[in-house]
Amino acid sequence: MKKLINAPEDVLRDALEGMAAAHGDRVRVTFDTPVIVRIDAPVQGKVGIISGGGSGHEPMHGGFVGMGMLDAACPGEVFTSPTPDQMDAATKAVNGGAGVLHIVKNYTGDVMNFEMAAEIASAEDIEVVAVVTNDDVAVQDSLYTAGRRGVGVTVLAEKICGAAAEEGKSLQEVADICRRVNDQGRSMGMALTPCITPAAGEPNFTLGDDEMEIGIGIHGEPGRQRMKVEPAAKIVERLASAVVEDLPYNEGDEVLAFVNGMGGTPLIELYIVYNELNKFLQARGIKITRNLIGNYITSLEMAGCSITLVRLDDELTRLWDAPVDTIALRWGAR
């Protein structure tokens, strides 16, 4: 294992100290109970929005704390869900009297820890609604699995809900918008290489030099199929057909297309993926009206990408375009 770290057990703390040092004008960071909070929280009268999950997916979630997106993020150990006290601290820090939305990715640990946090908040008379994202079509949604994983849609939902909260919408309204984004969104990812968590010190799975995993999870969970690497056009066709057929997205739909890098794939390749996705959707009469391209929900140094589509309506488009001012996503502000 070669990594730019001091010691595996210090990774989270050292990285958070770096964030605090770099972005103290936007966020305040607590270390003993790790939480990243918007500098001006709580915003009185505004619905607070928090999210959280294991670390190693940066910039998600800490990079999305700021005006127009999250009020706080709870970073767990690498690939390990954060704890209820982190979520409780975040909930209290962002509660401006209008309640707090918890955006939770569908992983067993995240869901259970957020449930315990919601129980604590309810005992403290803070109104909390949790919405679980589960957009990964690679997983069969059945009684025999933990259900579909929450992936790319989470980033888009955080942006759109953040804008809705800034507009002064109520907790129920913001939660409904979050559910709508999740309902209208689908994702699928792929990996060219595995990744190494600092604590484990070795790759979490193995892939031959000429192999890829289609349907990979953001912690290296297995996907649908392991196969020989193909040209980008063919790979995009595999991912995009699974996504498009699942909802399904139809001719005439307008979508937000999100091409996400897993951390180890250069932007030049992500633009090749976007180009193929655009052609694939055009051929089916599906129009990309908004896009996001880059490394936003990563899996440490894994090479690969994911594709997320969200079907847009006028309101979702307006909320997507609204100003956002976070460490990693910024437009229309300042």
Next chain:
Amino acid sequence: MTITNDAIEEWMKRFAAEVAENRSYLTKLDGAIGDGDHGTNMDRGMKKALEKLEAADGDDIGASLKTVGMALVSSVGGAAGPLYGTLFLQMGQSAAGKSELDLAGFTDALDAGIQGVIKRGKAEPGDKTMLDALGPALEALRSAGDDDVAGALSRAAEAAREGMESTVPMVARKGRASYLGERSAGHQDPGATSSHLLLKTVAEAVGSGGAAG
């Protein structure tokens, strides 16, 4: 013969030591079908639990178990934090205010803990989880006579071991291992493995004279 708070503390020390010793093994089991952090996370949590337990005094078994539960909830994260945390919190609730437990009292506490785990994790027997080790252990305690605490606990530990081994051919239906589907068969469940360590160490702690006559 009853189980005292000293025996509970001895149990926690032994469990923490077993977890530390098996840290790499648990992580390796988890790496095969999960996300490879079970040993690391449980070790971090039990170290924190022992710190808190040592700082506390009194002989209330319920309070000791709650202290362990809270420490696990607030330091483990992942799935194991809420599940083991809930197990100890509910056991603590059941044993609240008691300075000693007879076999029936301990069995009731474990039962309450397991019910908490079921409610939190929504797993059923056969889903390839910690319940597959805890459930048989509870049954063994229930069917034991009231007179021999140490013997009953050692039979429970044996049942937990068999339960742990029974997870090998199972197909996971809960947690990250469930994404593997059929590919999860052939691997022992890491949660059931740490749960076996939990039962093994309670039998050892009580059997070693941690229990008072």
